[in-house]
Amino acid sequence: MSQPLIESLETLIVDLPTIRPHKLAMHTMQRQTLVILRLRCSDGIEGIGEATTIGGLAYAGESPESIKTNIDTYFAPLLVGQDASNINAAMQRIERHVRGNTFARSALDTALLDAQAKRLGLPLAELLGGRLHDGLEVAWTLASGDTDKDVEEAERMLDLRRHRHFKLKIGAGEPARDIAHVAAIKRALGDRASVRVDVNQAWSEAVALRACQQLGDAGVELIEQPIPRHDERALARVSARSPVPVMADEAIESVEDGFRLARASAAPVFALKIAKTGGPRAVLRTAAIAEAAGIGLYGGTMLEGGLGTLAAAHAFATLPKLEWHTELFGPLLLTEDILVEGPVYRDFQLLIPNAPGVGVTLDEERLAHFRRD
Numbered sequence: 001m002s003q004p005l006i007e008s009l010e011t012l013i014v015d016l017p018t019i020r021p022h023k024l025a026m027h028t029m030q031r032q033t034l035v036i037l038r039l040r041c042s043d044g045i046e047g048i049g050e051a052t053t054i055g056g057l058a059y060a061g062e063s064p065e066s067i068k069t070n071i072d073t074y075f076a077p078l079l080v081g082q083d084a085s086n087i088n089a090a091m092q093r094i095e096r097h098v099r100g101n102t103f104a105r106s107a108l109d110t111a112l113l114d115a116q117a118k119r120l121g122l123p124l125a126e127l128l129g130g131r132l133h134d135g136l137e138v139a140w141t142l143a144s145g146d147t148d149k150d151v152e153e154a155e156r157m158l159d160l161r162r163h164r165h166f167k168l169k170i171g172a173g174e175p176a177r178d179i180a181h182v183a184a185i186k187r188a189l190g191d192r193a194s195v196r197v198d199v200n201q202a203w204s205e206a207v208a209l210r211a212c213q214q215l216g217d218a219g220v221e222l223i224e225q226p227i228p229r230h231d232e233r234a235l236a237r238v239s240a241r242s243p244v245p246v247m248a249d250e251a252i253e254s255v256e257d258g259f260r261l262a263r264a265s266a267a268p269v270f271a272l273k274i275a276k277t278g279g280p281r282a283v284l285r286t287a288a289i290a291e292a293a294g295i296g297l298y299g300g301t302m303l304e305g306g307l308g309t310l311a312a313a314h315a316f317a318t319l320p321k322l323e324w325h326t327e328l329f330g331p332l333l334l335t336e337d338i339l340v341e342g343p344v345y346r347d348f349q350l351l352i353p354n355a356p357g358v359g360v361t362l363d364e365e366r367l368a369h370f371r372r373d
Ligand SMILES: O=C(O)C[C@H]1C=CC(=O)O1
Pocket: 024, 054, 141, 143, 198, 200, 249, 300, 301, 302, 303, 327
């Protein structure tokens, strides 16, 4: 049988409404924007992938518009005519000619994997070696900006049996007010739920050292990226003195960053994200570094829609241990998605699909409705 070739790549920017504004230290989201990649092959198979960031250029160095332009202008010409079934060779071609752009690479790696898994009739987790979990526990982010609303939202999630780990977005306000907000939520929820915080790089080392103590006193169990991403030695000092485990998120923008942080003992927990390291396979390389260094793992998100969320879930499901669970709740923040059927959340877990590929189908009508052009 002749090998299937990559025939075309098409990128679509899609703007989707959210259930409420989502307030992070650097940006308040009023909607979410996805970049969907459709990779068509000569055997009639289409692989699909997603690259999604938060707040345009507010969060990371790639925006939806730059992802689309870079895939259309630089990735596509390198790939058209190549063997669609050799994912290593296709990604190696990109590696030789493209620097950075891990979000765009993640969409490509996902689309190639989706196509190949469909070709072989396997779910993506099985193409990656096989699942060790059928579902992953999912944290919810409370980020309405209002303490009472956040408590109400958490109670609703507990009643629905959808989430029992809550991440609070802080860092935009005065540290003392932020900590009072966190403490009030933890008091209201007690032992029924775990409470974590994400500072999204907003504090200085000095502020973080004191705040971590106070967050520990309030019963917080994990503190994510308290200080700016670039200083791993400062992060190591904060981690060493914090009574609460510290998690590196923005500090990891590549597999190599993961190694650098592990070598510096910068943080005892890593947030894994397919977008930050360049796709489902690259994220597993970061996980391997962390596992070898005794670093705990967390399945992170860039608040992707169902496609990107499930691509990450398939990869995470192959890991022996996700000590801190996941936050793969992106689809639940959207009022609409562009899939025929969205991911299934049940009993505090996101279920890993069993259909071939990522296990989702694009809904052409919704796609036509929500695409930007
Ligand atoms: O972790 C981040 O910084 C980004 C994202 C993940 C959950 C959420 O609410 O925001």
